[in-house]
Amino acid sequence: MRVVKTIGEMKTLSQSLRTEGRTISFVPTMGWLHRGHTALIERAREVSDVVVVSIFVNPAQFGPGEDYESYPRDIERDLRICREEGVDVVFVPSVEEMYPQGFSTYVTVEGLSERLCGVSRPGHFRGVTTVVAKLFNTVMPHKALFGLKDYQQQLIVKKMVRELNMDVEIITVETVRDEDGLALSSRNNYLSPAEREVARLIPESLKRAKELVEEGVSESARIIEEMKKVMDRKPGIVVDYINVCHPQTLEDVERVEDEALVALAVWVGRARLIDNLLIKKQQGGS
Ligand code: PAF
Secondary structure: EEHHHHHHHHHHHHHHHHHHHOOEEEEEEEOOOOOHHHHHHHHHHHHHHEEEEEEEEHHHHHHOOOOOOOOOOOOOOOOOOOHOOOOOOOEEEHHHHHHHHOOOOOOOHHHOOHOOOOHHOOHHHHHHHHHHHHHHHHOOOOOOEEHHHHHHHHHHHHHHHHHHHOEEEEEOOOEEEOOOEOOOOHHHHHOOHHHHHHHHHHHHHHHHHHHHHHOOEEEHHHHHHHHHHHHHOOOOEEEEEEEOOOOOOOOEEEEOOEEEEEEEEEEEEOEEEEEEEEOOOOOOOO
């Protein structure tokens, strides 16, 4: 496994791989790898000849007062996992390499970036699209893999790729969950054992939303109210948002007509956790 630290070296390597006719798939990460990431890596291996993983905690996507400094980091552990997963190249640039002094060019996907997480994290998705565009220009992958836990992120990245005519195929992979249903996230690391117990109510609430729709309930307000009741079973969850929205535009819908995305962000202690579920109304439901 090759570890590359500079943009120049990564570009040269990718160019020569492409010249040899090899297909490159790319898994961008911020490290602290877990089974959600390894699911992406495994899929990447299935769909290409060469797998490149980047590990870069991107300061541009953290707002003032957010957890950039305390975000979990352990490069040796991450490299070991990459090695075990058969990754070919790990790209680990420094902040100075990615954002040299005077850096002032940003990529923004308007509209979608302002909804859901964009409300309480203004500028977050601008940071994501900027770094992803830079990483795509550096790694030059044929395919890039994103997890559906970050549903809004993958939608925004797909729109950026489409509208900026980037030659990258975006492949999405289902959310990986722990046995109790909690979606894997590097931020689960912040949870104390007691908070971890409370956090399991997050997937429970999504399950409740799905059940309600299957029972014929379609009013978004009612679904959200019932989800909050599930979260209130134990103290400790502070809701940032729970939205029932259109799966492509992310605009709120008043009723679940056919298919809808139930998306949420909540605080448990100092961990801001997100999750979502696509729900389909069954034929014949009211
Ligand atoms: O999903 C993440 O871990 C990050 O947002 C990404 C895509 C690696 C960009 O920094």
